[in-house]
Amino acid sequence: MISLFNVRTIARFESKTLLRSWFFRIFSAIAIVFLLMFNMFAVAGLGDGSWPGRVLPSAVPYFNIWILNIAQSIIAIFLSADFLGRDKKLDTTEAFYVRNMSNIDYVIGKTLGILKVFFVLNVIVLAIGILFSIIGSETTVNWTSYLIYPLLISLPTLLFILGLSFFAMTLIRNQAITFVVLLGLVALSLFYLQNKFYGLIDFLGFFMPFMRSDFTGFGNETDLILVRSAFLLLGIFFILATVWRLPRLEQQKFSKSILIAGLLITGVGALAMMSYKAYGDNANQNLRAEVSQLNQKLKSTPYQIKAYNVDLKHEGEKINVETKIDVSKQEDNSGDLVLALNPGLKVLEVSIDGKNIDFERKAHLITIDKNTIVKESFALGLKYMGVINDMVMFPEVSDETLLSLNRLDPIVANKQFSFIEKDYVLLTREANWYPVVASKLYWTRYPFVKMDLKVESEPDLKVISQGESNQLNDGAWQFSPQQALNAHSVVIGNFEKVSTMVDSIEFSLYYHPKHTFFKPYFTELGDTASVLIKSMKDDFERQLAISYPFKKLSIVESPINFYSYLRNWSLSTEEVMPEMVFFPESGGGNWQNDLSNQKRRIDQRAKERNEEMSERDIQIEMFKNYLGDNFIRPRRFFFGRQQTGERSVENWGRYQIFPLYYTYTNSVEEEGYPLLTIALENYLHERLSTSGPPGGFGGLSTNDEVILKLKDRSLTKLIEEEEVNVLGNIFASKGNQLLSSFKVNSDAVSFDRQLNKIIEESQFQNMNIEEFTPYMNQLAQNDFSELYSNWLKDEDSPAFMFSNVDVWEIKEGNRIRYFVKVAVANKGDIDGIVGFTIREGERRGGRGRFRSEFSMDQTSNAKSFLIQKDETVDIGFVLDEVPRDVTVNTYLAKNIPSEQRLDINDVIKDQRVVDFFEGKRPSTKKLKYAEDFEVIVDNEDEGCQFVNTGESRTIKDWWLSRQNEEDDNSETYGRIRFWNTPIKWQPVAGQEFFGEYLKSGYYKRKGSGEGYVSWIGQIKAPGNYEVYVYVPNIRDRFRGGPGGGQRGYERDFHYTVEHDDGEEEVELNVTQDNNGWLSLGDYYFSEGPTTIKLSDQTNSDYVIADAVKWVKK
């Protein structure tokens, strides 16, 4: 039926014509040049280019094919629309239509001809990838990936697009319209539908996680192959449909029925595949919902697990587990024993003291009737086998968050929460691979239990878990507990291991045998490594004031597709488990883990400073940076994006070892959320915070967002009202506030010492809040229970007002010292706490993070004060050096931003005796927002209004405004953006702005003058007033570089003052030395309302509006 000769002939000439088409030539040249540049700079690292993803397995072919796929889709749409377009209207084609060939020959020939050309294009691009990978030498070439990606990404997309556009062309019969419609479809799928509808719309595969791990491959092969094959089949379906619709009489009668059969097979096949995928995902979603629902209904339990004895057999893609669990029951309580176990694991047998009993299984819950339990403590036996169902893990995480991509700048990795593969296993606590007692909110606080673990696996695989490890024989491993733990994890895989002992702790690195790319960078270290580890550990522990509680610390390289979520009740993710950190393979494509680039930067810096650095020095610096940036003090990168919908925590990173010092060692059990645990965790985590005084871009900190959220609501109420997904930062901020309130009655140093002691004493113990209260009473030097319940129930908040900082030079004995005084007033409804941090001395230039951060080259004083409602106090400090900056933290008061830097007045060198003091004293000062002779209208006041006009003049404006809206929907107050400034007045907040408590303003891109902000003041006493406007000190950092002088500053603002003698237009030029309250001149105003307007017309890029005041003369 099909003549191969004809097909080949048609294909041959189609490719020939295609190769000669300018559209094809230009577009593919663009794609090739782009990818060539990418490979040259990013992969091979020529010039100063770098792309950290290049060291990830398979990332190079993935990225290349991924980009090419879009380019070739567009070309294919154009070409295929062109193919039938050419055919339809021109008789020339008819000369060929009358030839002896079947329609199917013709369409298949055309398709193959196009595919052939794209095949060449793919080969070229992949060859470039391989070539530059080899030149770059750091990247290993994963040959199979170079085969798999074109087959999995290019081919289905191409066939689908070709088929669809052929078919669309036979329906629409107009090349231009077909082209636009199909391009629209591509745009729709790229920008809007994305991975919605189970990813079944994403024919480009743009949002499919195609990242391949060297440990586990794709991890979701079935899904990927299913969806991509479905598109492939759909492509064939459309191609056959095109044959059917081709405007040419069919050659043979019987071919029509064969065609219909083909259409049916491919159509039904694709549909079946897609339904299967949708059905599977849907079933998992339902199971997930069921798990959430069941979790909601859980009650508190009288049962407690005392010890685990687990025997785990790794059998191919399954695990087979036998456990013996010592369970005890509180005497005075009864209820069914409910255990949670991952629903992918099938329970074969449950026994009590060796006797098999009945049980009920519903989703993840195993219920054992209370009547079968007679003893107060008993041995529970469980046998189960199967797989882990990832979809029921993190059940409280929203669907949107779950679907958001695990992007690795920019390619997409999968989100897998656990692994059981033939040669790799990774099970963390959240996988629920061992049974736990399921009680109310059990997933927020796991008790500490000892586990004896035996693992059997393939002889050549290594097993890693907590406790003392013993390899019994090939493939059999025993782990004996060293302490009770609240999380247990198992990793099985093919690893190389290096380790070193530091402070009798075994530090190990487990890495994939192929991933040795890091070795050449640390050749000179030798024994220095352990010295470096020790010094970093000491530094870290000095800062945290807790010492490492485990005997081992292993960094375990884990699949790039491994993912976990940061929960609201904890700062740890599943990437950190007791004794181990799961570090993504090859550094996870993070910029800071790009070793060659890091090395180059260190080199460059040294050169800039004219320093001589030996190879060893460089390696030491790199080693410190690598460990520091990843595990100690994670660095936020400018381009590092937050994952959609996920919680963001300042100074946090997923591989940070902090949870090993607290989260996996301490826990205080409470009814409901473990709020005290959370509070302590956040307080300790704050100790690691290095963020200097706030400033710069403005915008709200997470704490500030919490203030807006908390407005007139207590924590208890919030927990009831808000979704669990937004509570994280509220817990954290409230927690910080609680601990700070404890601090008020003691000095910071002894408070912290005491707290550290309490924490070390309660390690690995299951404590409830009653047991913990005495400790807390002592710590707070106050009634903890009362403080705690107020903390939970307070709806009101304090509001603080600060004076400028006065500094006097004083003589104490024969020493020159400095006395610093600030007046603070609490104008809010309740008492509140203000934390002061004062840095002394001049700023020292230290570049390199750990140079400045690990060596304490600056002293800072931190102290908190309780300031009662309606009280005004002076706070005094005596310092050895001139204060550099004074920062106050008002926690959850009305003040936004909650952390702000106060203005410091010039040092008074007057030798007059000053009554200096340290601490708090009643003040004689009266702090007022506005004096009696002033009228102030701030942007937050009712008198301030704005007008937007003519926003969308161009499509670009319209598009930008849509994007602005999307960006700003989540937060009420944005931060100032210097690029792509909004075309409507946008609220912004930050300490640069003026405001009674909420320091905010508006800003907008320059306009025609139609848009403006107006402030209407009510003048009570007629007379002469000087009019001032507040211009915040905002500097465009990108434009006004160090040598840029005034460029980032200079702005002109156009005000109109309405006064009794008419209107006056005033142009104000703002420069670096001229901001804050600026005068617009003297005017006479009579009683009543009067208006000042700020036009959006300016020569600079944007206009900022804040506050206006009229000061009576």
Next chain:
Amino acid sequence: MKIEIKDLSQVYKNDFRALNRVDLEINSGMFGLLGPNGAGKSTLMRILVTLQKPTHGEVFVNGKPLSKNRQEVRSYLGYLPQDFRFFAKLRTWEFLDYAASLAGIKNKKQRLSAVDDLLEQVGLFDVRNRFANKLSGGMKRRLGIAQALIGDPKIIIVDEPTTGLDPEERIRFRNILSNLSQKEVIIILSTHIVGDISSTCSQMALLNAGEVHFTGSPEDFVKKSEGHVFKTSVTFDEMKHISEAYPVITSIPDPAGYEVEFVADKLNGWKATEVQPNLEHAYVYFMEYLAKTQKD
């Protein structure tokens, strides 16, 4: 080779009847299909080359119905469409190579020699490497005929081949066709230009408004108009009258007025001498008188 067209009708969607119950028999040799623009020639051609299905009736090729034997018929066909101007980016020889491949010459060597032969024959050998869309109008037509001839087709159908060609090209074109007509093939030539139906046409048909008005040899066709073509001299005034009364074929001005040749069913009092008719005369006579009376 024999083509029988039986009761063939084609009605388009807008109710336009392009062909109305056409019956024709075409035997080997050159067959001329003559008719004015819009007579239904192209429709008939398109049906013959399997580009279109008739609304009614059937075409039999060697006794087999075309609608069931497209594959076989297509293997006999060489077709030059009416509007043969647009080409994909292919060189002249590649274009022919493509056509030759589809015409079933599978052996590359044979194919290339066939291509070269034809290029030689149509005088395009010198421009064989030029892109086909860069050829002049006449060259394009020649390339068109070459692609229709490649692979030794048994049925060659050329639709309005000489439109837009200069006289020299036209003659050359006719010669190529008449050379071919020596073979055992059917050549169907559709045209509205009477001159194209040269004496080499052994058979012809006249199509008007979808209906066949004449079939037979060109000689018979000419015979039909014998005694209806006249020549006379007229004054300027008479010229006006005569051209209103009769279709004037030629008018040569002379000092007294014109010398005119015209076609007339009856002379109605004009003084004129009879002229031996040619094909053109016959065509005009047919269109003006016979076709009309047949209709009535």
